[in-house]
Amino acid sequence: MSDTSVDSVGGIATDSSVVATDRRVVGKSIMSHDFIEKVKGSLLYAEDWSLPGMLLGKVVRSPMASARIRAIDVSKALEVPGVAAVLTARDVPVNRIATHASGGLGELDVAMPVLAADRVRYAGEPVALVAAETRAALDQAAELVDIDLEPLPGVYDPLSALLPDAPLVHEEGNVLITWNISCGDVEAGFREADVVVEEEYRTQFVEHAYLEPEAAVAWMDQGILTIRAATQVVEHAAEIAEILNLPQNRVRVISTYMGGGFGGKEDMTVEPYVALLAWYTRRPVRMIFERQESILATTKRAPFVMKYKTGARRDGVITAQEVDIVGDAGAYPYLSARVMFAAAVTACGPYRIPHARVRSRAVFTNQVPTSAFRGFGAMEVVFGYEGQMDRLARVLNLPPDEIRKRNFLRKGDLRPTGERVDTTVAIEETLDQAMYALGAPSAPSSPRKRIGRGLACNMQPYGRTAWFHDQASVWLSLSADGSLTIRSGITDLGGGQAASLCQIASEVLGVSLDEISVHIGDTALNPPAGGTFATRQLYMSGNAVLHGALELRRVLADVAAGILNTTPEQLEFRDGAVFVARGETAGQGINLATLARECESRGVSPAVLYTWRAPVGSFDPTTGKGATFPDYTYGAHAAEVEVDLETGCVTVLKYVASHDVGRSINPLRVEGQIQGGVAQGLGYALMEEVELDEGIPKSTLFADYLVPTALEVPDITVRIVESGEGKGPMQARGIGEPPIGPVAAAIASAIADAIGIEPRRLPMTPERLLDLLRDNPIRGAA
Known part of the structure; x- marks a missing residue:
C-alpha cells in the first residue's frame, strides 16, 4: 500500500495546439495490456x-x-x-x-x-x-x-590491484580507465573553508536477483x-x-x-x-541459467571505494570537494568504463561546488565481472556525497535539510564539467514533500531500541552519454478499421516501456488504447530503438513516438480538413475520430476508420516511419570538460528506522520518496517504479552482498543471499512532483533508475541519528552495526 499525490504544474507544453492541458490519456493511471496478462499468467517469457x-x-x-x-x-x-x-x-x-x-x-x-x-x-x-x-x-x-x-596468482581487491607488484589480470594493465573532472582551484577552496570533513565509504558486490533468470x-x-x-x-x-x-x-x-x-x-x-x-x-x-549459475557467474553491481574530502564555511556553504573513486570491474571490461564515468560526473551530487576535483577509476581483479545495474555509477556515489552532507551538518550544528538547501544546484548554475544546468532543479520541493510526508516521529517499541530519522537527495542522469549520437525509430500505421499499430525495437523489462508508447500515441491521435497494438523487440520486423538501459527509452522512443504521431497527425489532418471543409488547425483528435473544434462547422467530424480509407483512396499513406535523434555533444577526457548526459532527474527520500541496540537489527518504520518526473505519463507506473526502486535499495542498504573469498562466492543460493521480502519493506509513500521541464516526451523525465539512488544514504542517515555513529560501509548488517556500537561504549551502554 502507498499514499500518492501529484503536484501538477500547468499543462503539457510540447505543442499546445495538439496536446491540451486537459489530458485525456497521458497523465492518467491507466491499466495496460501487460498488467492484465501478467495477472492472468498468460504473458509468455523467454x-x-x-x-x-x-x-x-x-x-x-x-x-x-x-x-x-x-x-x-x-x-x-x-x-x-x-x-x-x-x-x-x-x-x-x-x-x-x-x-x-x-x-x-x-x-x-x-x-x-x-x-x-x-x-x-x-x-x-x-x-x-x-x-x-x-x-x-x-x-x-x-x-x-x-x-x-x-x-x-590472482588479485582480489581493487586497491591491491593498483599496487606496482600486483598480478596482472590482463597484460594491458589493471586499470581499465581513469576519468578526471575538475573545476576551480581546489587548494584555494579548502583554504577558504572553516571546516573540512574527510571519510572513506565502501559499497559491495550486489546480485540483480530478478525473478526470471x-x-x-x-x-x-x-x-x-x-x-x-x-x-x-x-x-x-x-x-x-x-x-x-x-x-x-x-x-x-x-x-x-x-x-x-x-x-x-x-x-x-x-x-x-x-x-x-x-x-x-x-x-x-x-x-x-540456474539460479546458482546466475549468482556465481553473471555480472554484478561494482563495489566502490570512495574517498571524500569536503570543505565548507561556517554558514554551511561548500567551498571545495575532492573525490577519489575506485570501482572493481572484475575480470573483464563489460560496461565498467561507462559506470565509472557516471560516477565521476555525479560524484558531487546535486550541489554547487565551486572548486572540485574528481578521479574515478575502473580496476581489473580476478573476481566476477561487474557491469550495468540500475542507476549504475550515479547511485553508488550518493552514499558518499550524502554522508558528507550529514557530517557537515553535525559539525556545523545545522539541520540536515538546511545545509542541503544552502548548496542545491539551481537552473543556470555550472557543474564541474563546465555544463550549465538548463532545466529546473525542483529538488528543494521534493525534499520538503518527503520530510512533510514522514509525519510525526514514532515512539520506540522498547527501552533497548532507538528511533532515528534521515534524509538523502540525489541526481540521476537519463539517456546515454551525449557523444553516442543516440537515436530511436518507430513505425506508426493507421489501419482501415481505425486501429493503430506501433512497431518499435524497444524491449520491455516490466516497467511498462511499451505501454507508455501507447499512451503517448493515443493522446496525440485520439485512438483508444484498446485499439492500439504495439510490436516490440524484433530486429527483423521493427525499426531499431536501441537498448532499454540508462533510463533512456521514455526519453528516446517516447520522443520518437510523440514526434512520429505528430507527423502522422499532420498527414491525417490535411485529408480530414478537406473533407470537413475547414483548416487543420481547427481539428481535434479524440475518441477515435477527428472533430472540428472551432468555427462555423464546429462539432462535425469523421471517424478514424473512414479517414484511413479516405487516405488510401487518395494515395496518401496513413503510416509514418520516424527517427528521433538526441542532441549531441562532445567530451574531452583530457580536461574533463564537455557534454555528459542529456538531463537529470532529481529527488529526495526521508526514512524513519528503529535500531535494536542489543541485536543491531534495523527496522524501517516509515519511508517517503519524492521525485520530480517533469510530467507523469502514467502516475501508476511512476509510483510502481519508485516503490520498486526503494525496495531494491533497501536490500542494497541493509542485507544484500555477494561475498567472495579470493574470487570464489561463499554462497550462490537465495538461502544465503538475502533480499527484502514483504516483512522487511514498509509502506512506501510516494510524492510525485511535476516541474514540466524534462526532456522526454511532453516534458517527462526518466524515473526507472532514480528511486534506487538515495535509499542507502537515507537509511544510513537515519541509523546515525538513532545511535550517533555514521555507517560508512554497505550493507549495514546487524553484525556491522554491533561492531559500531561496541566501538562507541557510551551509546552502546545507553
Whole structure:
C-alpha cells in the first residue's frame, strides 16, 4: 500500500495546439495490456518457448578464479548417449567480444573471449558448451568435460590491484580507465573553508536477483539464426553475427517481455552460447541459467571505494570537494568504463561546488565481472556525497535539510564539467514533500531500541552519454478499421516501456488504447530503438513516438480538413475520430476508420516511419570538460528506522520518496517504479552482498543471499512532483533508475541519528552495526 499525490504544474507544453492541458490519456493511471496478462499468467517469457526437436544447452565453467588452461578433454562427454555437441574455444569462429563502453574515450582495448582458450580470469568463466537431448544427459556430459587447470596468482581487491607488484589480470594493465573532472582551484577552496570533513565509504558486490533468470531459445530457419531471449538489447544481433562470422542480416534477435532486468540483461548473457549451439547442431536449443549459475557467474553491481574530502564555511556553504573513486570491474571490461564515468560526473551530487576535483577509476581483479545495474555509477556515489552532507551538518550544528538547501544546484548554475544546468532543479520541493510526508516521529517499541530519522537527495542522469549520437525509430500505421499499430525495437523489462508508447500515441491521435497494438523487440520486423538501459527509452522512443504521431497527425489532418471543409488547425483528435473544434462547422467530424480509407483512396499513406535523434555533444577526457548526459532527474527520500541496540537489527518504520518526473505519463507506473526502486535499495542498504573469498562466492543460493521480502519493506509513500521541464516526451523525465539512488544514504542517515555513529560501509548488517556500537561504549551502554 502507498499514499500518492501529484503536484501538477500547468499543462503539457510540447505543442499546445495538439496536446491540451486537459489530458485525456497521458497523465492518467491507466491499466495496460501487460498488467492484465501478467495477472492472468498468460504473458509468455523467454523460457516458455519450445520447438520440436529442441536440445538443451549448458555452459561448463571454470572452478578457479585465476589459472592457465593446460588442456580440455571432451571425449568422455561426447560418449554420453543423447549428447549432440560439446564445444570449446576452437569451435568458435571469432572467439572475441570487444567492448568500448566509453565510445573509445581512453579505456584499454581488452577483449573478452566467448569461451576461455588459454587462461581463466574468474571463477565461473565459460570454458565449454554442451547440448543434449535430456537434462540428465546434459548434466552428466557437463561433469565429464575435463579441464586441466594450472593455478596462477590472482588479485582480489581493487586497491591491491593498483599496487606496482600486483598480478596482472590482463597484460594491458589493471586499470581499465581513469576519468578526471575538475573545476576551480581546489587548494584555494579548502583554504577558504572553516571546516573540512574527510571519510572513506565502501559499497559491495550486489546480485540483480530478478525473478526470471537468464534464458533463450535459438534455432536456424532458412539460413537465418533466430534467438528469442530475455534481453534488454536486441541490437546484440550484430555482435552474435560477428562471433559466428555471419552477415548481420543473417541473425535475428527477438526480445520477450522480461521478469526483471535491472541492467543484468543489458550485456549478452545466454545469447552467444545458445546461438553457437544452434548454429553448430542446426537444431533448436534452449538454455536457461540456474539460479546458482546466475549468482556465481553473471555480472554484478561494482563495489566502490570512495574517498571524500569536503570543505565548507561556517554558514554551511561548500567551498571545495575532492573525490577519489575506485570501482572493481572484475575480470573483464563489460560496461565498467561507462559506470565509472557516471560516477565521476555525479560524484558531487546535486550541489554547487565551486572548486572540485574528481578521479574515478575502473580496476581489473580476478573476481566476477561487474557491469550495468540500475542507476549504475550515479547511485553508488550518493552514499558518499550524502554522508558528507550529514557530517557537515553535525559539525556545523545545522539541520540536515538546511545545509542541503544552502548548496542545491539551481537552473543556470555550472557543474564541474563546465555544463550549465538548463532545466529546473525542483529538488528543494521534493525534499520538503518527503520530510512533510514522514509525519510525526514514532515512539520506540522498547527501552533497548532507538528511533532515528534521515534524509538523502540525489541526481540521476537519463539517456546515454551525449557523444553516442543516440537515436530511436518507430513505425506508426493507421489501419482501415481505425486501429493503430506501433512497431518499435524497444524491449520491455516490466516497467511498462511499451505501454507508455501507447499512451503517448493515443493522446496525440485520439485512438483508444484498446485499439492500439504495439510490436516490440524484433530486429527483423521493427525499426531499431536501441537498448532499454540508462533510463533512456521514455526519453528516446517516447520522443520518437510523440514526434512520429505528430507527423502522422499532420498527414491525417490535411485529408480530414478537406473533407470537413475547414483548416487543420481547427481539428481535434479524440475518441477515435477527428472533430472540428472551432468555427462555423464546429462539432462535425469523421471517424478514424473512414479517414484511413479516405487516405488510401487518395494515395496518401496513413503510416509514418520516424527517427528521433538526441542532441549531441562532445567530451574531452583530457580536461574533463564537455557534454555528459542529456538531463537529470532529481529527488529526495526521508526514512524513519528503529535500531535494536542489543541485536543491531534495523527496522524501517516509515519511508517517503519524492521525485520530480517533469510530467507523469502514467502516475501508476511512476509510483510502481519508485516503490520498486526503494525496495531494491533497501536490500542494497541493509542485507544484500555477494561475498567472495579470493574470487570464489561463499554462497550462490537465495538461502544465503538475502533480499527484502514483504516483512522487511514498509509502506512506501510516494510524492510525485511535476516541474514540466524534462526532456522526454511532453516534458517527462526518466524515473526507472532514480528511486534506487538515495535509499542507502537515507537509511544510513537515519541509523546515525538513532545511535550517533555514521555507517560508512554497505550493507549495514546487524553484525556491522554491533561492531559500531561496541566501538562507541557510551551509546552502546545507553
